[in-house]
Amino acid sequence: MTIMAASSREGKTLRDVVFAAGAAAREAAARYGEEKVINATVGCYAGEDEKLACLPVVEQLYRSLPMSDFITYAPPMGLEGYRKAVIDETFEGCRPDGYVDAVATSGGTGAIHIAIANYSEVGDAVLTTDWRWNIYDCLCQEIGRDLHTFSMMDDQGHFNTAAFSAAVSHILHRQDSLLIILNTPANNPTGFALSDAEWADVLEVCRLHEKNGKRISILVDIAYIAYAGEKNRVRSFMTQFAGLPEHIFTMFAFSMSKGYTMYGQRAGALVGLSSSQAVIEEFANLGKYSARTAWSNINRAAMTLLTRIRSDRDLMAQLDLERLAFAKSLLRRADIFTYEADRCGLSYVPYKGGFFISIPTQKSAAVCQALEDDLVFAGPLAQGVRLGVCSIPEIKMQGLAAIVKKAMDRVEGKTDLLVAGK
Numbered sequence: 199m200t201i202m203a204a205s206s207r208e209g210k211t212l213r214d215v216v217f218a219a220g221a222a223a224r225e226a227a228a229r230y231g232e233e234k235v236i237n238a239t240v241g242c243y244a245g246e247d248e249k250l251a252c253l254p255v256v257e258q259l260y261r262s263l264p265m266s267d268f269i270t271y272a273p274p275m276g277l278e279g280y281r282k283a284v285i286d287e288t289f290e291g292c293r294p295d296g297y298v299d300a301v302a303t304s305g306g307t308g309a310i311h312i313a314i315a316n317y318s319e320v321g322d323a324v325l326t327t328d329w330r331w332n333i334y335d336c337l338c339q340e341i342g343r344d345l346h347t348f349s350m351m352d353d354q355g356h357f358n359t360a361a362f363s364a365a366v367s368h369i370l371h372r373q374d375s376l377l378i379i380l381n382t383p384a385n386n387p388t389g390f391a392l393s394d395a396e397w398a399d400v401l402e403v404c405r406l407h408e409k410n411g412k413r414i415s416i417l418v419d420i421a422y423i424a425y426a427g428e429k430n431r432v433r434s435f436m437t438q439f440a441g442l443p444e445h446i447f448t449m450f451a452f453s454m455s456k457g458y459t460m461y462g463q464r465a466g467a468l469v470g471l472s473s474s475q476a477v478i479e480e481f482a483n484l485g486k487y488s489a490r491t492a493w494s495n496i497n498r499a500a501m502t503l504l505t506r507i508r509s510d511r512d513l514m515a516q517l518d519l520e521r522l523a524f525a526k527s528l529l530r531r532a533d534i535f536t537y538e539a540d541r542c543g544l545s546y547v548p549y550k551g552g553f554f555i556s557i558p559t560q561k562s563a564a565v566c567q568a569l570e571d572d573l574v575f576a577g578p579l580a581q582g583v584r585l586g587v588c589s590i591p592e593i594k595m596q597g598l599a600a601i602v603k604k605a606m607d608r609v610e611g612k613t614d615l616l617v618a619g620k
């Protein structure tokens with residue numbers, strides 16, 4: 199075998215099991231008919247017709263933009279109006295006092311990348327929840343960081359503050375600084391969200407370590423916030439970030455992918471908030487450098503679209519209404535599933551909103567395999583099976599919990615037989 203790549207890059211392949219399951223679903227749909235197949239792998243919102251949906255106000259405005267908006271370079275930091283509008287959308291009515299800035303990024307992924315690159319040391323541990331978007335692992339590995347996890351929930355289905363605190367202490371025993379990534383509200387893959395009281399606990403833990411001379415950065419991944427509930431209610435936790443010590447730095451990974459149904463247009467931002475002006479100046483300088491060297495500048499038309507919508511009261515009202523319709527549809531689908539799951543005794547991670555529901559199991563690959571017998575295709579994760587509520591119409595949600603329960607029982611049974619036969 200001829201090897202051309204640098205030795206440090208040898209063997210790097212992206213093993214995207216969710217994508218593979220999606221390909222199998224499309225094959226099955228072509229073979230047996232779309233109506234017979236449930237493709238629960240997709241992470242984009244589809245309407246009841248199962249077609250990828252675009253928010254109408256977004257489509258209308260995007261199509262009306264002049265060609266110059268699509269072809270002109272933008273500044274590496276992003277358009278001024280966009281950065282300001284993104285900050286407004288990140289906080290809405292819950293903006294904490296403090297210095298704030300934003301760097302335009304290639305989607306939320308770009309924001310997470312910049313945060314990891316600039317706020318963790320090479321070789322260091324970065325901390326997140328066990329239920330997580332699995333790309334966090336790759337984003338860390340790609341630039342020589344090591345992703346560590348703690349158990350997101352306790353036995354009561356609440357945020358596991360004890361596990362969080364233990365993990366932070368453990369890591370800070372050997373590191374001077376730590377980047378913590380929390381994807382809330384509407385966590386991917388579970389729909390879980392931290393309550394305000396749980397956020398207070400998180401900050402309490404951080405303050406304790408900060409007093410002992412440690413530096414802590416918290417990245418809140420808000421990729422799904424637009425569909426998590428009433429704007430200011432789901433952001434109320436953010437007010438707690440006001441007046442934090444200058445060695446606790448908070449950042450937000452903002453994305454236009456879900457909130458504006460602009461998945462492929464690659465627009466997002468990293469927003470930084472600090473009680474220290476110097477920390478924010480450093481954040482902006484580093485962000486500009488990272489952006490210029492990673493993607494140079496992002497989609498100008500997408501930035502113009504967001505800026506235009508947010509500066510026009512009528513367009514904003516239209517966007518709010520259209521997002522609400524999507525959010526209500528997500529809730530109806532989730533309600534069908536959770537109601538039926540409760541009735542057939544299938545456990546699931548407490549769902550509070552968003553695109554996904556997850557079923558805990560140690561045998562997710564086997565369960566997903568078993569589900570394929572019933573032409574249901576889902577993403578196997580380390581902690582369980584992820585179901586994309588975002589793309590399954592209500593009619594197909596009916597009966598899905600029972601199918602999953604049956605598959606779980608079959609897998610448990612099969613494993614017992616195998617063990618007994620040994």
Ligand SMILES: Cc1ncc(COP(=O)(O)O)c(C=O)c1O
Binds near residue numbers: 241304305331
């Ligand atoms: C939890 C989470 N964060 C961030 C992103 C980033 O998305 P994008 O890069 O498309 O903005 C995603 C996308 O699926 C996600 O699931």
